[in-house]
Amino acid sequence: MSSPLRVLTQHAVTGDWLSKALPLSDLEYGPELDGPGALSGKLSPRLIATNPSLLDPGTTLIYVEQDGQLRWGGLVWDARAEGDTYSIEAAGWTSYLQKRFDIHGQLNGRGPYTHADRCTIMRDIWDYAQSAADGDLGVTVDSTTSKSTIGTPAQRYDFSWWEWPNLGDRFDDLVSAEAAPQYTCTTYWNTARDAPIRRVRIGYPRLGTRRTDISFASGVNIIDPPTVPLSGDEYAQVVIASGAGDGSAKRRAISAVRNGRLRLEHVLDLPHIKGNDELASRASAERAWRQTMGNVEEITVRDHPAAPWNPGRSATTYGYVSTTPGPTTPAGAASPAGPTAPTPPAAPRPR
Secondary structure, three states: OOOOOEEEEEEOOOOOEEEOOOOOEEEEEEOOOOOOOEEEEEEOHHHHHHOHHHOOOOOEEEEEEEOOEEEEEEEEEEEEEEOOEEEEEEEOHHHHHHHOEOOOOHHHHOOOEOOEEHHHHHHHHHHHHHOOOOOOOOEEEOOOOOOOEEOOOOOOEOOOHHHOOEHHHHHHHOOOOOOOOEEEEEEEEOOOOOOEEEEEEEEOOOOOOEOOOOOEEEOOOEEEOOEEEOOOOOOOOEEEEEOOOOHHHOOEEEEEOOOOOOOOEEEEEOOOOOOHHHHHHHHHHHHHHHOOOOOOOOOEEOOOOOOOOOOOOEOOEEEEEEEEOOOEEEEOOOOOOOOEOOOOOOOOEEO
């Protein structure tokens, strides 16, 4: 039988515990592949009114613990009164990078980069962010290496201070190309169980493994029939990636195929990308995504301890999906990047 779930909050700078049993209701949380993951919940406004330090958005860390293990961790970014409840929104560790910029240029001497491993730059971004006063979250980044490189002698991968590079955007850009590393945010107790370990896991060529011992099937462990939107608005077999520069000097790369369909185009705006090779890779990846119509991007499965699920893992999925528009049609095998995995009724629903 599972032990009760509890929510803890901590001051991001001092490390002081603010609450070790925050009474959040309607709790939903979960990790994400190549993203920070998210948490949401509701709290009594009276509790916040009497103790506002429990949740100070932008400087409060929040954790979810169950069965003695930390299942999720991140930063509270939004807390607001909605009727007779107080809604809380939080995001995982890499969300912090969205609030940081390279104000020195070249990550204060770590760049520029030529034929550099993307994993190295990902670590350098965190090293730079956490070297500033009051900017150290204590996040560790895996020492993973990869064969995915960026920058050439003619077109270095730069962090120019006058462009005010956003560290979060650059971090996510490094995993956006084809055959790039993958990442997710995790949290767990240290050996003494008195301090959380905040970690960014990096995997190459992929973060997780393919599970052959489990599968997902409608009517068995898929709870809700997934909906597959068939949208021409999102479709394109021609992608024009627009990079750095102005006027006729602006860099661009075009990825296009002819496939018997009416030509549909999409412009991908990447104003900070200076390398033609990077632009071409991003255009190709975007076209591959937009050219696939009717993706099952999310399923809701029944959570079970015999089938643990982590971002990056994949498994064969069978079932029936309802398409929009059109009738219900059988779905082929698919490999979801990160399915929603709710717990049984009366328990919070991890996303």
